[in-house]
Amino acid sequence: MITRPADTLLSVDSLAVRFGGNEDAFLAVEDVSFDLRAGETLSLLGESGSGKSVTAQAIMALLPRNAAITSGRIVFAGEDLVSLPRSRTRDLCGTRMGMVFQDPLTALNPVFTVGDQIAELFRVRQGLDRRAAWLAAAEVVDAVGIPDARRRLDAYPHQFSGGMRQRLVIAMAIALKPRLLIADEPTTALDVTVQAQIMELIRDLQRETGMSLLLITHDLGVVADVTDRVAVMYAGRIVETGPVRDVYDNPAHPYTRGLMSSIPSLEESPGLLAAIPGMPPNPKERPSGCPFHPRCAFARPVCSVERPALRAMGDRRKAACHFAEEVVRLDPVS
Amino acid sequence: MTRYLGYRILSSLVVILGAATIIFVAIRAVPGDPALVVLGPSATPEQVAALRTEYGLDGSLLGQYMHFLARMATFDFGSSFRLGMPATQAISQAFTATLSLALAALCIALMIGFPLGILCALRPNGWSDRIISSLSMTGQALPSFWVGIMLVMIFSRMLRILPSGGAETPEAILMPAVTLALPLLSIIVRLVRSGLLEVLGEGYVQTARAKGLREPRVVGRHALRNMLIPVVTVVGLELGGLLGGAVIVETVFAWPGLGRLLIDSIAARDYSVVQACVVVLVLGFVSINLIVDLLYGYLDPRVRVGS
Structure with a gap:
């Protein structure tokens, strides 16, 4: 057993995730291990299909029905999520870990107002009454840089631009002040100019709250800008990991x-x-x-x-x- | 919104007018003189002529048509040759009977179909899904006259707990409603199942889960609302169909509804009642369509008009 720094928030150890049934089963993630300390940023870098998103889904207990963790441990704040029942991990989602998804166009429910969707967090997870939840939602929406937040709560997702919708998704992810934010390709679906603003926002929020950030991306530039450490994934495994500058300047893996x-x-x-x-x-x-x-x-x-x-x-x-x-x-x- | 509503009501009126015109022509294109049908083959030509004058069938076709339209505007369809009462009176009872039958069938189909469809979608290809899905296929394939007769055999002849027909007692509605509900229920099960499966793969369902919401809330609130739209469309169309298409079930169970009245009236060349029936059915169909379209706006803010 490797000793870990006391402030390790998330520790993934020899994680393997299998997809599919008996005949056509394959391991999407194999022997993946990494640590994330409080306040630290780690990037999982890789092409599509390298297993980086599956790793994130495994942490959040969001794996699709045909996937299962076959071995390994995911220790979050001292608890092994793999051995916890799914419902207990679900309790940690939102409150202790938040997630930002790749496509803000589909990540928001089209039939509810954004205020409704954000206030839902405060009402269901924190038991606030309707009015208090609405005020809290306005506060969060304001914090992610959406102008005129209070009035915009009554709008539906389709009335926002892509960048604004991603801000709303981020608002939902950080609303309950989680200690870990997982951002799965948060800028991929956005215009280049908006990409920088969104990364800026995530960094600012991280600085204010001291949360850890697990950034999943294939964008080398994004990694260089915001990350302390990087883990490069290829074919379901981590092939190289280290401080961003070292890995970028002197890669040790071909x-x-x-x-x-x-x-x-x-x-x-x-x-x-x-x-x-x-x-x-x-x-x-x-x-x-x-x-x-x-x-x-x-x-x-x-x-x-x-x-x-x-x-x-x-x-x-x-x-x-x-x-x-x-x-x-x-x-x-x- | 008001403009949209005005436009929709106006176009509905055009549809009703068109349907009224078609039925006016069609019923007269059917061979057989109503006066002869009423009086029988032994009637003298004078009697026939007198009756034709009484019913207003002696004028020109165009004149009759104009007269029909003018009276229709005040919801007056003339009197029934056969029943000896105003056509409106004849159909109002039948319409109430048909509407209550259709609504009862709809309630049964929704209350059973929705939970079953959801159950299927939560465990696709699980054993409950396999059983329910194949049962719903069967339910849709069974002809309603057969189902009706089987129900009568079991519950009226063998068990003797339900009346085989008529509408005299409140429980008489049970068997015709179940028979009518069966195909609709099967459609709803499969629609809810496929709709929910599709929606459960959407990003916002993942978001809802990432918010830490419990699965019943994720499915019941975030997913269900999004899959209601296709279901509402089909249910609306089917309800329209239930109004007019209950003829077979109404015949099997001797249910005094519109479908049976319509068939009997056509056989008797009872022009006024036929016309009244058709206009009322079309009116019902058009209204349901309008309600469905307005429901879209409520269910899906993206199609809300004028906002």
Whole structure:
């Protein structure tokens, strides 16, 4: 058992999530472990299908009906959520952990006013009466930067823009002052200009409340801006983790290195974008050995046979590559 | 909103006028002279002519039509050749009987169909879903005359606890209502099941769960309200159908409703009652449609007009 800092809020340990029935079952997430301390921000970075959203759903007990946690522990504030009944985890949702979803256009219920939906939290979860809940809702909506909050509570979701709707979703997630905010691709569905505002808002809220943030994204820029640490996921596993600056400047895993060099640079001539060759593997038929080896420029015979463990590289970094020490010493990516 | 309502009422009037015109022409296109039907084959030509004059059937077709429209505006359809009373009086009783039968059937279908549909959607492909879904398929496939006769056999002949027909006692409505409800109930079960399954995959359901709401509240408030819209459409259309389409059930159970009155009146070439029946049925259908459209606005703020 690894000792953890006393202020560890969330600790995911060897999590595995299986999808599907007997014949076509596959592991969407496998052996995923990470810690998140109070007030800290961790990014789960990866392509679609890498298992990052499934990890978030597992924490919030929001996994779809055909998915199940098959092993591992999710310890939140001292309680193992995996062994808790779903209804008990549901109690923690909203009050202790909040979640922001990818698509603000579908995350709000179209048939209720936004005030109704936000006040519902205060009424159902905190037992406030109608009037007090409404006032509390106005306060939260005001806090997420929606002008004229009190009047706008009577409006329906379709009367707001995409960015405003995401503010409302955030308002709902933070209304009861949770200690953990999980943001699953919070800016992906938004215009670029709005993306920055939303991330700014999340950061401000985090600064005010001291909550921890688990940010799930495929956007390398967003990660660099707001995150302390990053965990890169590939094919259901964490392949590299460490402080953002270290991982970005000197990736220790060839996949991370590929991601970094795919960022177009303004200084260099605008030629071809560097892309990682090939496609992420189908989760039902992942390659043997290191799942990244068919696409890896550094692959050697051992890579197709033996799966590299996630091992420590210095005291704050980990990487799952047989040749991590070589990769990390390569010239920094531009 | 007022403008929309005005427009809808106006277009409803056009529909009623069209239906009235069609039935006016159609019933006269059917061979058979009402006077002959009433008087029988032994009537003298003088008697026939006299009766035709009495019923206003001797004028030109256009004249009769204008007369019909003018009286219809005051809800007067003339008197029944067959029953010897004003047509409005004849149908008002029948309409009440049909409406109570249709509403009873609707209540049964909704009260049973909704919970069953929800039960199916909560555990899709579970055993309760399989049983209920196949039963609802069967329920829709069974012809109502057969169901009706079976019910009569069981509850009237064998158990002797319910009257086989008529509307004399309050419990007489039970069997015709159940028979009428069965196909509608099956539709509602499958509609609620598929609608709820679809809605449960929506983002706002996840949001509701992430808010820590209990599953009954997530389903009962956030999901259900969103799947009501397609259900309301079908229920509205079906209720319109129940008003006019209860002929078979009304015949099996000797229920004194509009459908039976309409069939008997057509057979007797009772022009005034036929016309009155059709106009009232169309009026009912159009009103239900209007109510359904107004309900949309209530259920889904995105289609609210003029806001």
